[in-house]
Amino acid sequence: MKCIHVADLHLDRPFEGLGELPEEFSLKLSQKNFQVFSAIIDEAIKEQVDLLLLVGDIFHQPRIPIYTQHLFIEEMKRLEKEQIQVVLTFGNHDYYDTNRYWFPFPKNVNVWKSETVETLVLTTRNQETVAISAFSYENRWIEQHQATKFPKRFSHVDYHIGCYHGELGTSENNRYAPFTLGELKEKNYDYWALGHIHQRKVVGEDPLVVYPGAPIGHTKKEQQCYYAALIEFTGQQKQLEWKSFPFVEWKRINYQLTEDNIPKQVILKELFDAILEQITDLSHTYFIEITLESSPEYSLTEYEQQDILRYLQQESYQSFKQQVWVYQLINETVIKDNQSAFGFLDKQLLHQFLQAYEQQDMEDKALDPLYKQPILYTLLHENTSFKEALLDQSKDFLEVEFQTKGGD
Amino acid sequence: MQILELEVVQFGCLKEVTIPIDSQLQAIYGDNGIGKTTLYNFIRTIFFGFPSKRSKRHDYTPLAGGAFGGRIRVRTEAFGEVVIERFKQERQGKAVVYNQTHEEIGDEVFLNQLLSPLTVELFDEMYSLQQEELYKINQLQEEDLQKFLLSIGLSGSRKMMDLKESFEKEQGNIYKPNGVKPELNNYLEEYSRIQELIEEKEADEAAYQEKVGEQLNLEQLIEQEKNHMLAQKTQRDQLNQQLVFWEHYDEWQKLKLELEQEEPRLFSHDLKDIEKIYGQYTFTKQQELDYLNEQAYIKDSDITPAYTFYLEHQEACQEALARRIDVEKREDSLKRLAQQKNEQIAFCDQLQQDLQIKDARLAFYPNIQEVTQIQQWSLTENELMQQQTATENLFDQEMEKQEALENEKLEKDWFKIGNGLPIGAILGAGITLLLMLKKHFILGIAIGFISLIAVGVAYYLQEQKKKQKVIAKQYQEVSDRVDKLADKIANYQERQKEMDVFKQQLAESYQFSIQKSLRDWLAELPLRDQLKKHLEKVEELTEEITRLNLEQESDISRIQFMKEWLPVSSEPNISTLYQALADYVEEMEAKRLAEAQKLGEEQWYQMLRDIQKRKADLEAQLVERITLFNLSEVEDIPVLLHRSQELKIQVAREKELRQSLEPIFDLNEVYTQEGLKESERQLNEGIENSRRHRDSYEKQLQGVLFTIGNMEADGKLPRLYQEKSNIQSKLEELALTWGQYRIGSLVIQDILDFLSDQQLPSLLEKTCEYFAQLTDNRYKDIQLKEGKLVILGSENQSYQLGELSTGTRDQLYISLRMAFIILQQAYCVFPLIIDDGWLNYDDRRKGNLFQLLTKVSLEQPIICMSSDQAFIEYCREHNHPIFSL
Incomplete structure (x- = not known):
């Protein structure tokens, strides 16, 4: 028996952190998710798998647009024609609500709609029997240990697979169906198909416990996210093969600014060459982040940075068939010593002052003007990573400013 | 850190100069231009490096070339005495630090650590006091001055x-709460705009379910209308059939009514019994009559060959005679049937003639589909006829007009003659004039008159010509219309032709008259149906007659053997034959009876009585039986029997009709022709309505499916x-940048607040002390009120900074700087390097300043470079070391 295991597709999720994009590029990106999904379905058909396991967070938005549902159902129908069964469970993003689904699922799609762990025995085309135990989210969170509710391996079936969308570990903050590896192993299943974590990871070898990761990277944090797991079961043997779908790739480039490459043309050329080096297939889309490292005396002004970013965006977008987008240019000024232009005001003291903003001062004082704007409030208030990023950036920024702005 | 010695190897105009710094207050004397500022820059350079190429600072590279730089010997807390050496040509201008034994102990980084927290900025800011700064303060306005002093402080x-x-x-x-311009x-x-679009779009999506519901509903409605229409159509077909068979239904209904009114017992009781008994009764009655006649007859009996033959064949004769009743009955039947047949044939002939059917043996009744087609075409035909006639009438009218116009046009040529007339008239007028002159008056007048007429005629002809043009135009218009109408007619004829083909086919197949309209054909259908029925009847009758004739013939042959004894012609009809037979047998029998009578009259009477008794008996039986039918006389029985016979035929007909009508009519209902026609009309309307509804639903469905x-x-x-x-990331990015500036400004404010809380009171106190000393206690306090420095005089008068004289401001500035450095000693110890700025002070002020310097130098090393003779004097007096450049 063969199956493809996918999770966390987030089909409606836009690509985040890209800034303003050319309109046609935005349009192209909005179709990217389904391009990947279609390719996965192609692979399932090509490999003639028996099962496609979709373990949660297939959709991203709380409301699923008709367009998305329609395309999803169309892909499911393609599998139906090939007599490929689908196991569909819902995760914390697309937690199940009847009213969201406007199309009937085709017959080959076995849908889990409840938090209660349920088991279904399917028969493959080769007349092998496989028991699937799974559950779906009905709300944003499941705080209970779902793993303990899974039944022991069925003795009368050829294989038993568990589908589990949740977070490994038992920390207090874990509100995503927490579980431990032991809890899973105890069940004696042949395979545990996990979902929720976007980086692929083989959690356990015997039995195989696998996070396939998100097959589409939607943010720069999801750099290596373009895999689906293909598992072949032959009796006791299980073979895991990673299938990659790198239609979207997030790349990082580090570039050192030294005295030698001060002429702008040199910087631009070298950066462009560095971009070129990253590109291996022009049918893929590349999102590129560039970090400029320099000591304070060589660091570029904000305007120079803007110019470089704009030039690279245009140049690479045009040169590489509109497949490459340089979304960010980060300036990293490296300060070698602990000196400040303000004498007594050294790093430690600065950090002491900044400490106030790790807590309440951040919201009360610093972000207050932004919070008064309703949109910004919504975007930033709950976003702890924004506050962290802001503090880090402010720290770096002020260190540099305090060291350089005192000079001539 | 304490500076012990400055060793200039070569720096600007200075070369090979070594200056020992022996005291807390070290004076370095030199005239203007001798290199005091150069020396200051030398110190700055050795400690903090050569300025970068981009820098705008003065370049002290020696013109003569050679080593550019020098050394400074200092004492540090951590390392004791060390020498800092820096030459432009060596180590790319980086410094080297040696210990006392001239071992290298560090590089530039090490030097930075040694100096920390002192930086070049702090050095410039705090540890050098230059003449230009004082000059600068003097230029500042109150507000800037406040800021300037406070920032230092x-x-x-x-x-x-x-x-x-x-x-x-x-x-x-980047952002202003109510701004429009910032990024x-x-x-x-832009974000709000997109969000609105999304909300709109998502709201639209909610309509999807509604649309799907609409789709299902419409599909259902369409199905309903389809079924409804189908049901109505079936009903209409039935109605059509009912109308076609209306004649039959009418007949059946009447028949049924008639039968219902009939005596019910006639149906229920079998009259065979009565018929049989009545037969016996008539026979007995006849027998009685015979017996009574016999008596006379017997007497002249004689033995004849005929009698002999009879006696020989008595049994066969009796047997043959027994068949007579059957034969006669059959004969009657034959007659009746023949009559019926003739009637039917006459009917058929009449119908055939009416319907103009040449040969009734060929097909003449179309099947149901064809009937339906005829019905459809009939409507078209009618319409076509009307339109065509109308168009043709129009065409004829236009043609007439055209002809009329043509005639008028023909006359045109004749008018051309008129062209010569005006010339004739002029000629006439000329002649008239000539004649008048020649006094031929009468002739002149006559010719003149003729000329006038010619003019008149010419004028008339000219008018006609104009009219002619108008006519030509009209003619053109009319001919156009004629052409169009002709086209139209041609079109109708085309359709007519199509229909004619259909008609032709049907006419050939079913002997319809091609001249008659389809409507007429439809009207003929009931008649044709009747004809069909009659023809079938004729057929039936013919068969029956043939059968009966065969039977008759067999009966004739039965008595063939005694034919010669019967007084009949050679080809007698059967009834005559049997009559003759009966007569013969009767005669012979009478003879035989007479013979027998001779045996005894008694016996004969006895026989008669028996017969009469039997007759009475039979009559009684009959009367008893017919009371059931409210009859009392035996004579009524033939009528009764006849009626019964008739009824049987009627019942059979009724049954036959009923069976043929049952599939078409619900016979429990009562129909009227008008009712049926009304229902048909309503059904047609209903079907049309359903079709309209269905079309409208289908249109709506198209729309809904399109939307879906x-x-x-x-x-x-x-x-x-x-x-x-995309916009969100842009917003976050900008918010981040905004935030870094925001936090930056807040932190700076925090630092300033912190410092002011910590430092300001002691700073002001110290400043105040120095300031009082410098001003001979003319001012006693410096206070910070609402963020502003206010100076209090010895008699509590308060001064704004701007109200102070330039010199006093200098003094305040110097006091503040000194006080600050003293307070900074906790963090940083470094000599204050002063480039003199007090040359224009009066002696008293100078004295105060020098005293202050001495006082400060107790805690803080000072290197003072001056060209002021008074200062040097002061130093000498107070044993401060002086180095002369």
């Missing part, structure tokens, strides 16, 4: 304030999500 750097200000400016460039505001607007299809294919939401995400 509060943080040691006004640049911090500048930085804060620049951060605030940057914030404003973040712009993106916010569009919604399913509409990828706009994912695109908007992507666009929203």
